[in-house]
Amino acid sequence: METRPDLQKETTVTKTKNKKREGRSLWMDGWIRLKKNKLAMFGLYLVIIIVLAALFAPFITKYDPYTQLIWTEGRAAQLSPPSAKHWFGTDVYGRDIFTRVIYGARISLQIGIASVLISVLIGVPLGAIAGYYGGLVDDVISWLINVIFAFPFLLFVLAIVAYLPPSLIIMYVAIGVVNWASIARVVRGQVLSVKEKEYVEAANALGSSDFRVIFKHILPNVLAPVIVQATLRVGNVIMLEAALSFLGFGVQPPEPSWGYMINQGRQFLLAGKWWWSVFPGIAIMMLVLGFNLLGDGLRDALDPRLKQ
Amino acid sequence: MYTYIIKRLMGAVPVILGVIALVFILTTIVPGDPARLMMGQRGDPETIELIRKEFGLDKPLWYQFIDFFRRALTLDLGKSYRNNMLVTQAIIERIPVTAKLAAFSMGIAVILGVTFGIISAVKQYSWLDYGSMLVAMLGISAPGFWVGLLLIVLFCVKLGWIPGTGTGEGELIYYVLPSITLGVRPAALIARLTRSSMLEIIRQDYVRTARAKGLSERVVVLKHALRNAMIPVITIVGIQTAYFLSGAIITEQLFSLPGIGRLSVEALINRDFPIIRGVILFMALLFVMINLLVDLSYPLFDPRIKYE
Numbered sequence: 001m002e003t004r005p006d007l008q009k010e011t012t013v014t015k016t017k018n019k020k021r022e023g024r025s026l027w028m029d030g031w032i033r034l035k036k037n038k039l040a041m042f043g044l045y046l047v048i049i050i051v052l053a054a055l056f057a058p059f060i061t062k063y064d065p066y067t068q069l070i071w072t073e074g075r076a077a078q079l080s081p082p083s084a085k086h087w088f089g090t091d092v093y094g095r096d097i098f099t100r101v102i103y104g105a106r107i108s109l110q111i112g113i114a115s116v117l118i119s120v121l122i123g124v125p126l127g128a129i130a131g132y133y134g135g136l137v138d139d140v141i142s143w144l145i146n147v148i149f150a151f152p153f154l155l156f157v158l159a160i161v162a163y164l165p166p167s168l169i170i171m172y173v174a175i176g177v178v179n180w181a182s183i184a185r186v187v188r189g190q191v192l193s194v195k196e197k198e199y200v201e202a203a204n205a206l207g208s209s210d211f212r213v214i215f216k217h218i219l220p221n222v223l224a225p226v227i228v229q230a231t232l233r234v235g236n237v238i239m240l241e242a243a244l245s246f247l248g249f250g251v252q253p254p255e256p257s258w259g260y261m262i263n264q265g266r267q268f269l270l271a272g273k274w275w276w277s278v279f280p281g282i283a284i285m286m287l288v289l290g291f292n293l294l295g296d297g298l299r300d301a302l303d304p305r306l307k308q
Numbered sequence: 309m310y311t312y313i314i315k316r317l318m319g320a321v322p323v324i325l326g327v328i329a330l331v332f333i334l335t336t337i338v339p340g341d342p343a344r345l346m347m348g349q350r351g352d353p354e355t356i357e358l359i360r361k362e363f364g365l366d367k368p369l370w371y372q373f374i375d376f377f378r379r380a381l382t383l384d385l386g387k388s389y390r391n392n393m394l395v396t397q398a399i400i401e402r403i404p405v406t407a408k409l410a411a412f413s414m415g416i417a418v419i420l421g422v423t424f425g426i427i428s429a430v431k432q433y434s435w436l437d438y439g440s441m442l443v444a445m446l447g448i449s450a451p452g453f454w455v456g457l458l459l460i461v462l463f464c465v466k467l468g469w470i471p472g473t474g475t476g477e478g479e480l481i482y483y484v485l486p487s488i489t490l491g492v493r494p495a496a497l498i499a500r501l502t503r504s505s506m507l508e509i510i511r512q513d514y515v516r517t518a519r520a521k522g523l524s525e526r527v528v529v530l531k532h533a534l535r536n537a538m539i540p541v542i543t544i545v546g547i548q549t550a551y552f553l554s555g556a557i558i559t560e561q562l563f564s565l566p567g568i569g570r571l572s573v574e575a576l577i578n579r580d581f582p583i584i585r586g587v588i589l590f591m592a593l594l595f596v597m598i599n600l601l602v603d604l605s606y607p608l609f610d611p612r613i614k615y616e
Binding site (some may be wrong): 057058143144146147149150151152153154159160162163235238242243246247249254259262266269270272277278279281283284285288289292293 | 321322323324326327330334335338339445446448449450452453454458459461465471487550552554555558561572573576577579584587591595596
């Protein structure tokens with residue numbers, strides 16, 4: 001019996017074909033791409049470090065953010081410059097600024113994440129409904145989005161928080177209620193393009209309900225831009241909260257809000273006692289930078305088409 | 309072209325109507341009787357009743373709403389609760405300061421942003437590129453009011469180059485620091501955007517053709533590439549209008565500039581609702597108009613875009 005070389009060849013080919021490549025989800029692909037992006041990872045680490053610092057604040061610093069050390073350490077604890085004892089110095093009430101900056105991260109992160117969650121919860125369904133149904137529903141929702149966009153953002157939030165009793169919940173809601181429009185706009189645009197795809201047609205043909213089509217087939221496919229937008233929004237909201245608190249309309253003293261700390265340290269900054277205002281500012285910059293770098297990286301990682 | 313403008317203007321009408329309605333709701337749901345608040349402790353019941361009559365606060369809400377709507381459409385926004393000044397007059401008086409601030413900071417943003425964007429793109433991956441993009445990223449992440457404070461310390465207190473905050477006798481030097489403060493963020497955004505759109509365009513065939521026919525690199529970059537790279541930059545100028553209006557509120561507050569932004573904060577503190585409504589309407593109108601102008605300017609940069 002003669003061997004046929006071409007047959008042998010064929011079996012080796014099928015053998016290599018059978019060595020199946022490990023399947024990877026879109027998210028796994030995105031994560032691998034994100035890991036290669038040094039700037040994005042730097043942003044992620046910044047965010048993680050600040051989140052950990054906020055969570056474990058009592059273990060990082062031995063001071064309390066509200067305790068005025070003048071009573072225990074005397075006048076020396078008042079507006080003392082950065083030292084080994086007080087890394088970021090103390091404020092005029094003798095509170096340790098490093099401690100207040102660390103605890104302040106809790107407020108900024110809470111407001112940033114909670115209000116963006118609220119805007120996602122409002123914006124995603126409204127944007128999806130507008131994009132999917134079109135017609136009058138779309139007209140009404142798009143009109144609402146345009147009205148919110150034309151409204152001066154800061155004044156909108158200011159007008160809400162200025163006259164209601166100061167509370168964190170009201171700030172989450174006020175900022176979330178204004179912010180949903182940008183999320184809804186992104187979702188609407190995405191849904192408009194996704195709903196023409198064959199798999200949506202297939203789901204419709206199989207008799208799936210609109211609810212099922214939107215939530216099961218369309219939304220998972222528009223999630224990536226929502227995540228990117230939401231990450232970038234968190235940075236914006238943290239900045240907005242700082243601005244509100246700086247103007248005196250945001251988080252009320254004695255809570256350690258970064259924006260309010262900058263405001264309080266203002267007079268002393270002009271007199272050369274820089275630490276009270278400078279450190280909270282750096283903290284805001286680092287946290288916002290973290291979210292911005294991460295958001296940019298996520299955009300590149302989750303939507304490779306955008307990457308050059 | 310004209311039909312497009314008319315169509316766009318017609319499209320803006322429902323948005324403006326929506327803003328008017330939202331403004332009314334926002335300033336009416338606020339707890340507290342404005343008439344009582346205006347008089348404070350010294351108000352006797354008769355005077356308060358008189359004031360309620362004068363400002364139409366004794367009428368039912370739906371009547372006030374329709375009345376407000378009707379008047380707003382004819383720009384009759386009533387009088388300030390505070391000093392009986394006409395709202396339109398109070399706003400017009402403050403326009404020059406804000407207009408100067410906006411013009412200077414936008415000028416700074418475009419000049420710096422486009423310059424560094426081009427340099428970064430042309431010298432991609434050089435230290436100049438990395439350096440400008442790092443500064444841009446920090447500029448986007450730093451809170452404007454904090455940057456402004458540091459500028460005051462550096463240029464007013466330490467170096468003494470700038471006399472201080474306020475408007476002095478109206479000298480333009482007082483606008484230098486506020487304009488930089490407000491211009492940092494848009495400058496950074498424009499630099500990043502110019503860079504990425506330049507990088508995309510510089511690889512296009514017509515740029516290669518321009519090089520091949522022997523044009524100098526300068527002409528290729530500044531004449532052939534830049535004009536096309538400007539399209540996204542112009543879009544961002546439109547989007548940033550909203551940021552400018554919000555940013556002006558904080559910047560004017562920080563630098564004691566008597567512009568529209570400061571007027572709105574004063575009105576918020578004094579619960580001067582007619583002024584708040586007026587400022588919000590003014591800003592919304594401005595936003596809509598500027599975005600229309602931005603859309604109309606696209607054909608100037610790219611003749612392929614035409615409005616029929």
